[in-house]
Amino acid sequence: MTVATETQTDPTLAALLRIAAALERIAPPARKPADLTLADAFVWHPAGSELAPVARVNRVALGLLRGVDRVRDTLAENTERFARGLPANNVLLWGARGMGKSSLVKSVHADTNRRLAGQALPLKLIEIHREDIESLPVLMGLLRPDAHRAIVFCDDLSFDRDDTSYKSLKAALDGGVEGRPGNVVFYATSNRRHLMPRDMMDNERSTAINPGEAIEEKVSLSDRFGLWLGFHKCSQDEYLAMIDGYVGHFGLAIDPETLRHEALEWATTRGSRSGRTAWQFIQDLAGRLGKPLEE
Numbered sequence: 319m320t321v322a323t324e325t326q327t328d329p330t331l332a333a334l335l336r337i338a339a340a341l342e343r344i345a346p347p348a349r350k351p352a353d354l355t356l357a358d359a360f361v362w363h364p365a366g367s368e369l370a371p372v373a374r375v376n377r378v379a380l381g382l383l384r385g386v387d388r389v390r391d392t393l394a395e396n397t398e399r400f401a402r403g404l405p406a407n408n409v410l411l412w413g414a415r416g417m418g419k420s421s422l423v424k425s426v427h428a429d430t431n432r433r434l435a436g437q438a439l440p441l442k443l444i445e446i447h448r449e450d451i452e453s454l455p456v457l458m459g460l461l462r463p464d465a466h467r468a469i470v471f472c473d474d475l476s477f478d479r480d481d482t483s484y485k486s487l488k489a490a491l492d493g494g495v496e497g498r499p500g501n502v503v504f505y506a507t508s509n510r511r512h513l514m515p516r517d518m519m520d521n522e523r524s525t526a527i528n529p530g531e532a533i534e535e536k537v538s539l540s541d542r543f544g545l546w547l548g549f550h551k552c553s554q555d556e557y558l559a560m561i562d563g564y565v566g567h568f569g570l571a572i573d574p575e576t577l578r579h580e581a582l583e584w585a586t587t588r589g590s591r592s593g594r595t596a597w598q599f600i601q602d603l604a605g606r607l608g609k610p611l612e613e
Contacts, residue, residue, distance in 0.1 A: 354466045358431060359424075359443040362470075364453035367460065369444065377424040382563050383593065385556035386418055389547040393422060396545060397430045400503050401441045401467060407544025408491055408504045412511045416594030417549040419507035420473045427469060442468040448475055452483045454490040462499040475506040477539075484539050491542040504543075511540060511548075552591050557581070560596035568611055570604060577603075 354360070357371035383390060393409060400406035411419040427443045434441075446457060451472065461468050477484045491498055498504070540546070552560070561581045565572065584599040585591045604611050 352460050352464060354442050354464055354468070358440050359427075360445070362444055362446045362450060362453070362457050364450045364456065367456060369460070375424055375428070375443070377428055378421055378597075379567065380422075380425040380429045382560075382567055383418050383422055383425060384560045384563055385552045385593070386422060386549065389549065390422060390426070392545065392547060394426050394429065397426050397441070397469070398434070400469075401430050401434055401438055403438070403467070406503055408498075408542060409506070409545040409547060410511070410540060410543035411505070411507045411547045411549065412509065413549030414551045414592065415509060416590065416592030417552065418593040419549055420471075421593070423469070423471055423505050423507070439466050442466050444468050444470050446470055446472050448472055451475075452486045454486055458490050458496075458499055458502060461502050462496075464501065467501045468503075470502055470504050472504070472506045475508045476510060488539055488542060506543070511546060552593070554582070554591060557585060557591040557596055560593055561599065564596065564600040565603075568600070568604065568609065570600070570607055570609055572603065572607070 352369050354369070357373065359372040359375045360369040361372060362368075363370055380390070380394075389411070393411070396406050396409060411422065413419070424443065427441060431440050444457070444461075446454060454470070457470065461470075491504055558578060558581060561577065564570075565577060580603070581596075581599055584602070585595055588595050588598070601611065
């Protein structure tokens with residue numbers, strides 16, 4: 319009787335071992351600790367819980383960002399406090415398209431590291447894509463034990479109808495059991511101050527049992543940001559100042575009157591005046607002059 323039982327057990331055990339081995343092969347690899355010493359900027363890839371280092375960040379010099387003096391100074395002050403280990407706020411940069419919201423974040427990050435070199439560990443900038451917001455709690459958990467301080471940055475953040483990922487953002491920023499790690503702040507840019515499309519909020523109001531609470535649930539997301547920095551369309555003088563700044567910085571040789579005429583004509587054909595429009599004009603001008611745009 320004992321022999322028969324052992325004979326039956328051996329195949330069962332072998333089958334279980336094969337199943338265990340197969341599960342081990344298909345299981346995702348153990349999450350590696352983040353190595354933030356590899357670079358000052360990273361892109362978050364949630365599929366492999368990976369922080370991909372960015373060797374060269376696409377940014378412009380802080381001094382070239384014109385027409386945003388007040389928000390520039392406010393963001394720089396908040397960022398420096400955070401880098402020094404002092405309390406700082408999450409920041410929502412919202413408003414007109416093409417006025418340098420994301421450029422300001424990247425430039426302030428670089429400028430802060432330059433000014434605090436040797437006084438604190440380098441501040442890290444980590445970009446998370448809007449479609450990966452649901453993985454934000456995982457990223458926060460990865461950064462929590464690290465000695466470095468990090469800005470988690472999402473460009474063009476917004477939520478569409480039936481999109482529930484905003485709940486992950488709310489919990490990660492403020493309201494979850496763990497809360498936001500002390501070494502992390504969240505910066506986001508958006509064209510809308512409340513991050514939700516108006517028709518989405520109107521629909522919630524019309525179908526909710528308590529319309530007021532439905533709207534508050536969505537709008538309260540923006541309350542997680544202690545600083546709201548607004549960007550507005552630039553004036554003609556501000557637009558021309560941006561052009562002059564780029565021309566001087568890159569050493570583009572052109573007659574001032576010709577420059578003014580061509581810059582205004584460019585803005586007219588584009589139908590807008592903005593920092594992005596100014597940069598596009600400079601790229602066209604430098605190309606026509608045969609001048610590389612090198613820092």
